[in-house]
Amino acid sequence: MLLPKGASPKAETARQALLLACQLFGVNAGEVERATSERDVACEALEFVMQQLNVGARLHLMRRAARAGQETVLRACLGEQSCGIPAQDTLDSVDEMSDRTALTAACEARSAACVRMLLEAGADADHPDPEDFTPLQMAALCGSEACVELLLNKGATADRADSDGQTPLAFAASGGHEACMRQLLDAEVVIDGEDDEGETALHRCAVDGNESCIKLLLSRGANVNHVSEQSGTTALMCAAYGENAACVQLLSGASFSPKCATFAHTTLLLLLVHPFFF
Template sequence: MSLKKESLSDVQLHQAAMRGDVEGVRKIIDSGKVHIDSRDKEGTTPLILASANGHLECVKELLDQGADAAACRVTGTTALFFAAQCGFYEIVQLLLDNGAPVDSTSVDGGSPLFVACQCGHMDIVKELVERGAKINTHMKDKATPLFIAAQNGHYRILIYLLAQGFEPDTRRTDGATPLWIAAQMGHDHIVAQLLKAGARVDAARHDGATPLFKASHKGHSAVVNELLKYSPSLGLLPNGESALHAAALVGCLPVCKQLVAAGADPNLRNQEGYVPADLSYNSRFIIVGDYLKNSVKRIK
């Protein structure tokens, strides 16, 4: 994309669009001194600025004057991308009506649908999908719209995407699934729904950590409770640790109690030869260490 140096008129048009000054935009364009799609050094056009700032009337004026709804910045982001990200539903509709490409992507593979899922704009997600946006798409790291919705705890969007037939176990490049990321983030309602939809409870990231391991390490008791309903592995994982070791390391007594009650072995040694109580004592979580030590005695 070749970008010429901005003139004073270019700058004035951009400022007017950013403010939502319809009369100012019209006056500058009518002067004939500036192109409707003039770009700054980042490739930003007046339409992108007006859309990103939620100025509906200004967007209408620019489109009526012939602004290109498909124009993108050097990053690949379009007016539709920013309108979807910011939740400007009417602007999203208007841009789509005027030829904005629904699946245009940024350099990292992000699309209007991705940012709408990320920011929780349910109405825009539905609008984009109904206008033909591909849900079975992914960013460069292979994260999908479903993954993004799960990561950010957007329940209604997750339900909607699953209803469109989305596969719940699609993996990011590092092997993380939507269930894995939801467990790490502590979104128990998301975890419950993904499990109900058939997500594999022990789908591990490439380092061997399962959703239960991450939830235990983060101390997410409600998530652990949901995962335990689906009989996850309580033994040693490919990373050489167990979920109980993870909870013991961070001193999370409630999760330790949940895991032991579910059948986790407090006498299980990790790859370095430590039982969970050892990790608690080493981290100075004495109460947790004592609980785990006494649990071993009770089992014996």
């Protein structure tokens, strides 16, 4: 543990260490001790209440705690007492109000501590909610690097697509979360994976004009010439439509070949000579 400058490393008890820290920072030690005592009483009361709840009520509270990122309450819900949350299918049940599992809700709250607790309790890292949204997809969309790491380490499927064909990489790209994209690419996901519209993560980044994410994808070998089957667009066209000069320059310099004489590419060439870019 790192001690503040001036604090004694020889404190024999936690209470002595607390008093020394209070003296150093000019905090009233009595108030700190009272607050600590009140916290301990509150935790004891919470544990008592948990023991009185049946599994259904505890499960409901567990999902709410995960959604709010309330670590203490979640820990109490997942306690080792006989009335704790039991089987995996119960852990992975869905909250009727949010349509989220506890694990997906914890990812949405960006609470790595809650995610860790749920995974250790046996929650399924790949279990989808009714919208076919997995915890990893949610963590990637919300840009929580810690949650993404926990889920990948637990064996979550890095390339799992939802009902629209969208993978965690696509969700991370949509949110402009470069660090999460890097984590997923390090997990060897398919970089040019297509959604139901034939678009890739590179399309997503180009639409949003996210230069750093485009650089990352290009450095990892993304296909800059990929054409969406539905819209007939490339990532370069998406950047041009958005009038993002920096992204157009990046993509046009990445071995793009406009030789294909389709209407889409003709439109692109017209856009590239627009005065906006000069």
